[in-house]
Structure formats: C-alpha cells, structure tokens
Amino acid sequence: MLSTTLVLFVFSLQGQANPEIHEDQRVTFRIKAPNAKEVTLSASWMPWGQAAKMEKGADGTWYFTQTSLAPDLYWYHFTVDGVRTMDPENTHLMRDVGTLWNIFLLGSGQADLYRVNQVPHGSLAFRWYESPHNEKARRMAVYTPPGYESDTRQYPVLYLLHGMGGDEEAWIELGRATQILDNLIARGTIKPMIVVMPNGNVVQEAAPGKGSSGLVKPTFQMPNTMDGNFEVSFPEIMNNIESHYRVRPGKSSRAIAGLSMGGFHSANISRFYPQTFDYMGLFSPALHVNPDVAVYQNAPEQLREQQQNGYRLYWIRVGENDFPQLLQGIREHLQQMDQLDMPYDYATTSGGHSWENWRKYLVEFLPLLFQD
Amino acid sequence: MLSTTLVLFVFSLQGQANPEIHEDQRVTFRIKAPNAKEVTLSASWMPWGQAAKMEKGADGTWYFTQTSLAPDLYWYHFTVDGVRTMDPENTHLMRDVGTLWNIFLLGSGQADLYRVNQVPHGSLAFRWYESPHNEKARRMAVYTPPGYESDTRQYPVLYLLHGMGGDEEAWIELGRATQILDNLIARGTIKPMIVVMPNGNVVQEAAPGKGSSGLVKPTFQMPNTMDGNFEVSFPEIMNNIESHYRVRPGKSSRAIAGLSMGGFHSANISRFYPQTFDYMGLFSPALHVNPDVAVYQNAPEQLREQQQNGYRLYWIRVGENDFPQLLQGIREHLQQMDQLDMPYDYATTSGGHSWENWRKYLVEFLPLLFQD
Numbered sequence: 222m223l224s225t226t227l228v229l230f231v232f233s234l235q236g237q238a239n240p241e242i243h244e245d246q247r248v249t250f251r252i253k254a255p256n257a258k259e260v261t262l263s264a265s266w267m268p269w270g271q272a273a274k275m276e277k278g279a280d281g282t283w284y285f286t287q288t289s290l291a292p293d294l295y296w297y298h299f300t301v302d303g304v305r306t307m308d309p310e311n312t313h314l315m316r317d318v319g320t321l322w323n324i325f326l327l328g329s330g331q332a333d334l335y336r337v338n339q340v341p342h343g344s345l346a347f348r349w350y351e352s353p354h355n356e357k358a359r360r361m362a363v364y365t366p367p368g369y370e371s372d373t374r375q376y377p378v379l380y381l382l383h384g385m386g387g388d389e390e391a392w393i394e395l396g397r398a399t400q401i402l403d404n405l406i407a408r409g410t411i412k413p414m415i416v417v418m419p420n421g422n423v424v425q426e427a428a429p430g431k432g433s434s435g436l437v438k439p440t441f442q443m444p445n446t447m448d449g450n451f452e453v454s455f456p457e458i459m460n461n462i463e464s465h466y467r468v469r470p471g472k473s474s475r476a477i478a479g480l481s482m483g484g485f486h487s488a489n490i491s492r493f494y495p496q497t498f499d500y501m502g503l504f505s506p507a508l509h510v511n512p513d514v515a516v517y518q519n520a521p522e523q524l525r526e527q528q529q530n531g532y533r534l535y536w537i538r539v540g541e542n543d544f545p546q547l548l549q550g551i552r553e554h555l556q557q558m559d560q561l562d563m564p565y566d567y568a569t570t571s572g573g574h575s576w577e578n579w580r581k582y583l584v585e586f587l588p589l590l591f592q593d
Numbered sequence: 594m595l596s597t598t599l600v601l602f603v604f605s606l607q608g609q610a611n612p613e614i615h616e617d618q619r620v621t622f623r624i625k626a627p628n629a630k631e632v633t634l635s636a637s638w639m640p641w642g643q644a645a646k647m648e649k650g651a652d653g654t655w656y657f658t659q660t661s662l663a664p665d666l667y668w669y670h671f672t673v674d675g676v677r678t679m680d681p682e683n684t685h686l687m688r689d690v691g692t693l694w695n696i697f698l699l700g701s702g703q704a705d706l707y708r709v710n711q712v713p714h715g716s717l718a719f720r721w722y723e724s725p726h727n728e729k730a731r732r733m734a735v736y737t738p739p740g741y742e743s744d745t746r747q748y749p750v751l752y753l754l755h756g757m758g759g760d761e762e763a764w765i766e767l768g769r770a771t772q773i774l775d776n777l778i779a780r781g782t783i784k785p786m787i788v789v790m791p792n793g794n795v796v797q798e799a800a801p802g803k804g805s806s807g808l809v810k811p812t813f814q815m816p817n818t819m820d821g822n823f824e825v826s827f828p829e830i831m832n833n834i835e836s837h838y839r840v841r842p843g844k845s846s847r848a849i850a851g852l853s854m855g856g857f858h859s860a861n862i863s864r865f866y867p868q869t870f871d872y873m874g875l876f877s878p879a880l881h882v883n884p885d886v887a888v889y890q891n892a893p894e895q896l897r898e899q900q901q902n903g904y905r906l907y908w909i910r911v912g913e914n915d916f917p918q919l920l921q922g923i924r925e926h927l928q929q930m931d932q933l934d935m936p937y938d939y940a941t942t943s944g945g946h947s948w949e950n951w952r953k954y955l956v957e958f959l960p961l962l963f964q965d
Binding site: 239252254256257258301302303304305306307309311312313316319320321324325336337338339341342344345347348349357358360370371426427429430431433435436438439465 | 611624625626627628629630673674675676677678679681682683684685686688691692693696697698708709710711713714716717718719720721729730732742743798799801802803804805807808810811837
C-alpha cells in the first residue's frame with residue numbers, strides 16, 4: 222500500500238500550475254519576460270478585445286492579480302510585446318475554434334461540478350461511424366455512465382450538439398461535460414445516461430487534426446453547417462448508437478440539446494423527426510438563421526406534428542445580453558410555438574453567448590431528463 | 594449529397610496550419626513579432642538546448658526554413674526575446690511531461706503511418722478501473738480495433754506502457770499509437786488487437802488535469818514509479834480488461850511492451866507473472882534502474898521460470914546513442930538471459946532515447962505479435 226506521506230509528497234511535488242490561486246480566491250498571473258516592454262493579460266471574464274496591463278517586478282516577472290471572480294472555469298493568455306503567448310507554466314489548455322487558451326478552475330460551488338472529483342467515473346470513447354449521406358466516416362464522442370460496463374441495464378440517450386466553430390470535442394473541453402455528468406450522477410440528481418457528442422460540421426470527418434485532412438487550421442465558419450445535411454443524416458448517428466449500445470428504446474428515452482448552432486440543429490432535428498425525442502434543450506439557439514433549403518421548409522407543419530405527437534420538455538435558455546438578432550429569432554420561434562399551443566419552458570438568464578452560460582444550462586437541463 | 598466543389602472549398606478554407614510545408618519538403622516557420630529583438634526556433638530534430646536563429650522580414654514577421662528532414666512527426670516552439678512561445682498559427686500541440694510543443698507531420702513513407710488516413714478507424718476509450726492496491730480509481734486508454742463493436746470475435750491484447758514523466762496519454766499523443774494501429778491493420782500487416790495504455794505512475798489517478806488533484810503542473814520524476822507497486826498491482830488492470838472486453842484467453846494472446854521506464858516495467862511484469870505473456874517488447878528499456886525493493890529481488894529465479902514456461906518473443910531495441918548507463922543495463926540483462934539460455938531478438942538502431950525511435954519500434958514490433 223502507498224503511504225499517506227508519499228501521496229502528500231507527490232501532490233506538493235506536482236504543485237498547482239499557474240496561475241496562483243490564493244485562499245481568498247484572488248488569482249495571480251505571472252510570466253517571466255525581462256526584455257519585454259509591455260505584457261497584457263486577456264481572459265474570458267473580460268469584454269471581448271480588452272486586456273489588463275501587467276506590472277513588471279524587479280526580477281523581470283510580470284504580475285497581475287484579479288479579484289472577485291465567481292467560481293467557474295476560466296481561460297486566459299498573455300500578450301508579450303504584441304505576441305499572443307501561452308503561459309509557459311501552465312500546460313492546461315483548451316481550443317476555442319482556432320485559438321488556444323490556458324485554463325484554470327476557481328473556487329467551489331458551481332466550479333466543483335467542473336472538476337474531476339473522487340466519484341465514480343464514466344467512460345469517454347471516441348468512435349467513428351459511417352455516413353453514406355455525407356460520403357465519409359465521421360468521429361463522435363460517447364460518454365457512458367459509471368456502471369454501464371458492468372451491468373446489463375438499458376440507458377436513455379442525450380444527443381448533445383456543439384455550436385459553430387465547435388466539433389465533437391467542444392462539450393468535453395470547453396463544456397466540461399464528462400465532469401458535470403460524473404458529478405451529477407454521483408449526487409443522484411440526474412439519471413445515468415449515455416451522452417453522444419457528434420460533429421455537426423458535415424464537411425469535417427472529425428475535429429481539426431483528428432481527421433484525414435491533417436493538422437489543418439480550424440476555422441469558425443464552414444460551408445454546409447446549416448444547410449440541412451446534418452439534420453437529414455442524423456439517423457446515421459442514432460442508428461449507430463442504437464445498434465452498438467444498450468439503449469432504452471423509444472422517444473421517452475431520447476433527448477437532444479445543443480448550444481447556438483446546436484440549438485438550431487436540435488430544433489430542426491426534433492421537428493424533422495417529430496416522433497423521436499421527448500426532451501429538447503435549446504441553449505442560446507441561433508434560430509434566426511434559416512437558410513432557404515428544403516429541409517428547413519414546412520417548419521409550421523412539422524412543429525404541428527411534433528405538438529400532436531406530444532413531448533415532455535421543450536427547454537430554452539438564453540442570456541439577456543446575447544446578440545439582438547439571436548434574441549429576435551427566439552422570440553419568433555416562441556410565437557410560432559404559441560400559435561400551435563406548444564408548451565415550452567423558456568427563461569432568460571444573465572450573461573451572453575458564452576460557455577459560462579452553456580455549462581450552467583447543461584447543469585440545469587440534465588436533472589429534468591428521463592425522470593420517470 | 595455534398596458536392597466535390599464544396600468539399601474542396603472547405604479544405605482550402607481550413608488551410609494547412611503553420612508551419613508551411615513546401616512541395617520539396619522544406620519547412621518554413623514564421624511568427625509575427627515586430628517588436629522583438631531576437632526570435633529562435635527550438636525543435637525536436639535539434640540537439641537538446643540548441644535553437645535556430647530566425648530572421649526578421651520587412652513586415653515584422655520572423656522566418657526560418659529547415660531543409661532535409663526525413664518524413665516523421667516533429668515538434669517545435671519559438672522563443673521570443675527569451676519567452677517560450679507557442680506558434681499562434683498552429684493549434685496542434687502535444688505535451689511532453691511539463692512542456693507543450695507545436696507539432697507537424699512531414700512527408701510520406703514512415704510519416705504516413707502517423708497520419709489519420711481514410712481507413713477504418715478503431716475506437717479509443719478513456720476508462721477508469723479500481724485499484725485497491727493503490728487505493729484509488731485510475732484512468733487508462735483502451736484502443737479497440739475496427740470491427741470490434743460489430744463482430745463477436747475475441748481479440749488478443751497488447752499492454753503498452755509509457756516512460757518516466759509520461760502517462761496514459763503519452764502513446765496516443767507522442768506515439769501516434771491509434772494512427773499506427775489503424776494504418777497497419779488496414780494494410781493487413783498486423784493482427785487486429787486490443788491495446789491497453791495504462792498509467793504507470795501509481796501515485797497518479799490519471800494524467801495531469803484528468804484526475805482529482807486538479808490542473809496540476811506535470812513533473813518528470815514522481816515517487817513510487819519504480820518501486821514495484823505498478824508491477825504488483827498490474828493484475829488489477831488485466832482483470833478489468835479481461836472482464837470487460839472480448840479478450841482471447843491465454844498467454845499466447847497477451848503481449849506487453851513499453852519504452853524506457855515502461856521497458857523496465859515490461860521486463861519486471863513479464864517475469865513476475867511468468868506464465869502470462871508470450872510477447873515482450875522492451876523499447877530503450879531503463880533496466881539499469883533496479884531499486885532495492887522486494888518485487889525486484891529474485892530476478893534470476895523468475896527469469897528461469899519465465900524461460901521454462903516458454904514464450905514466443907523477447908524483443909529489445911535501443912538507439913546506439915542512448916545513455917551509456919542505460920546501454921550498460923541492457924547488456925547486463927542480456928548476459929543474464931544468455932546464462933539462462935533465454936532466446937531474445939536484440940538490435941541497436943540509430944538515434945537515441947527519443948519518440949522518433951519508439952514510434953519506429955512500435956511499427957516494427959506490432960507485426961510480430963499474435964501471428965498464428
């Protein structure tokens with residue numbers, strides 16, 4: 222057996238990566254750059270394009286201390302004399318579309334849901350499925366809950382979709398989905414479920430670097446992301462999952478949710494296959510984008526069919542500071558639903574079009590699923 | 594169906610990330626740093642500690658062009674006025690212990706084995722197993738070959754171990770193991786197999802950031818990595834795999850291999866459980882390290898037992914420029930084997946203690962396994 226002394230020793234050896242998090246939750250950033258003239262800190266809690274000036278200490282290290290951050294996952298980078306620089310003392314990164322950011326976790330409460338805790342862990346698999354419609358094999362991430370591999374139960378499935386510029390890794394990296402699932406299952410507040418995170422950009426096989434186009438540069442806007450091809454080919458994903466996993470059959474055991482473009486996809490897929498999902502989650506959905514292609518026509522008729530078939534939850538959340546066009550798109554969607562007497566659970570929250578909100582929405586949405 | 598035009602369009606949209614790879618395989622690195630006084634390039638093909646000076650162009654971009662690199666996976670970073678800087682135009686990174694490096698793939702031939710190609714892909718799962726011996730749950734990576742999820746066959750298993758400072762992600766990130774496996778299976782030169790990549794540092798639950806100690810700073814040397822605890826607790830991993838996967842039973846369907854410390858672990862585990870593995874692969878094994886703990890005693894008696902039980906392959910490779918102490922350790926191990934009339938396949942190669950060699954060794958070793 223390992224002694225406690227040795228275990229404590231390694232914790233102190235490994236240390237906390239940068240930034241330094243003080244007991245009172247102040248956060249100190251530092252980077253050694255003796256020759257630099259100006260160093261700034263850019264971070265996820267600052268308005269877009271803003272940065273904080275750092276101060277140079279006598280030893281050539283630049284400092285900045287941030288106070289009053291709420292518990293959450295945050296990201297940042299330095300800019301040293303105009304050059305975007307990752308923190309050399311923090312190897313923990315995430316990619317948001319085409320840029321990398323250092324990450325850190327601050328505080329308890331909400332942030333505890335985003336940590337790896339000593340609770341039973343589900344498995345995360347990266348798998349490929351054949352997509353004849355899109356003429357390629359495509360990659361997806363699949364979370365199976367703790368116990369899945371040892372028991373013989375059937376599980377309900379949530380299909381969880383990313384936004385524009387994202388891919389099958391977005392909910393895992395930026396959304397902390399596996400940690401949220403492990404932690405909420407351990408608390409007993411959500412049902413154990415399978416969560417499928419596909420890639421919604423049908424021109425891609427996989428996230429940049431994970432497919433046969435090589436170590437390409439990621440881009441925000443790709444063709445064919447909102448032209449109906451993802452929706453039309455969605456059964457390829459469902460059929461693959463339902464034939465390879467112990468899935469509880471039927472609409473009452475299927476949910477679909479997504480952020481931004483993924484909210485748009487969720488709305489379209491759920492009405493396009495109106496007898497398939499009992500739970501819809503639209504997180505800051507980009508419903509104002511409505512390309513002029515066949516699959517997006519007949520929305521009122523399909524919504525009517527979805528209404529007639531019945532469902533348990535149509536859940537919509539958006540930040541009050543989100544883009545006006547997006548807010549308008551949601552209002553129009555709600556009007557359409559009102560005209561059809563379709564029930565929904567709609568609320569605005571603080572904040573805007575951000576992962577801070579989408580992680581919170583996921584935490585709120587999951588306990589509403591499969592509770593019967 | 595997607596039109597070819599659109600598919601080509603997105604490839605050009607996504608572009609090649611930095612660095613620029615010319616048709617004649619020269620590689621141009623660039624970074625915009627108008628205010629910098631000195632910018633250098635450090636890279637995996639340079640001797641440790643060396644860097645190449647870059648030249649400043651009129652537009653404030655610094656350039657360096659490298660010629661005559663063999664096809665391979667390479668890594669690099671910039672140093673801008675003394676600050677270690679990731680390439681802002683390349684989001685593809687890997688972590689080597691506590692430092693990050695940008696990566697790129699160059700050329701064909703050997704490098705084609707390291708690419709994601711349009712071949713059937715296996716699945717890669719991150720799973721946790723209970724380790725009562727080490728008093729924690731621990732994470733491992735498991736590759737299952739294409740077809741595993743659709744057929745009902747039983748598969749042989751390779752346990753593939755990392756070196757000091759590595760973890761369950763090392764063979765995937767630095768070793769390109771999933772790409773090598775997919776590609777060699779597609780060529781028909783290796784048997785489809787399950788490959789288990791555990792974490793050999795028993796003080797860790799998981800790779801830094803993936804366990805409950807949080808976003809810690811990775812360190813090279815950890816306590817308890819070579820004190821016998823990994824070897825003694827190894828059956829916890831095997832039992833977990835054999836009870837959750839369709840594993841072909843018996844010693845003729847089990848292989849164990851590893852690099853450096855993982856070679857040391859492979860040698861020890863295979864003689865400690867002398868009736869368990871028919872295939873051993875020692876890649877640049879650190880056999881000269883032989884702590885004075887019980888599990889490492891009785892090596893000659895255990896080797897004798899391993900010899901008497903028989904095995905099919907004891908494969909050892911090392912670069913001729915590896916550390917003298919390590920080379921000496923291998924010589925002593927071979928002498929011990931000679932004394933016991935134990936057959937082995939030993940050769941030195943060019944190069945030293947490097948991932949360049951370990952990827953090549955894996956490519957050479959895999960076709961020798963389970964060929965009956």
